[in-house]
Amino acid sequence: MKENEYRIKLGADLQRHSRKSKQKIWEKASEDVLSSRKNRPEVNVGEISRNSKEGSRVLVTGKVLGLGKIDHKVTVGAYAFSKDAREKIESSGGACLSLREFVDSSTSVKDVLMLG
Numbered sequence: 722m723k724e725n726e727y728r729i730k731l732g733a734d735l736q737r738h739s740r741k742s743k744q745k746i747w748e749k750a751s752e753d754v755l756s757s758r759k760n761r762p763e764v765n766v767g768e769i770s771r772n773s774k775e776g777s778r779v780l781v782t783g784k785v786l787g788l789g790k791i792d793h794k795v796t797v798g799a800y801a802f803s804k805d806a807r808e809k810i811e812s813s814g815g816a817c818l819s820l821r822e823f824v825d826s827s828t829s830v831k832d833v834l835m836l837g
Contacts, residue, residue, distance in 0.1 A: 762837025798823020
């Protein structure tokens with residue numbers, strides 16, 4: 722079976738970023754990204770809504786699914802988004818970022834909430 726080159730490169734980049742920044746959250750994210758698809762977390766929009774508040778930054782190392790509602794603005798960084806999840810997050814004023822974009826935009830993990 723052919724490995725997904727993007728996923729492997731992303732996992733290695735996350736590991737490197739963890740060592741460089743000395744922030745363990747990126748090491749955990751790397752482990753999740755490099756695990757098999759069935760072991761990666763799936764998080765619904767409703768779960769993001771329940772566990773976050775206005776302006777939160779949420780990290781999901783798997784896929785964000787569209788079940789539930791969100792009524793506040795959040796920035797979500799995830800490996801993948803379903804079409805419904807992306808629409809719901811963006812219609813609430815939030816932003817959907819790839820994991821790479823999320824890592825590049827996060828100077829501190831103090832305000833990052835990891836779900837999944």
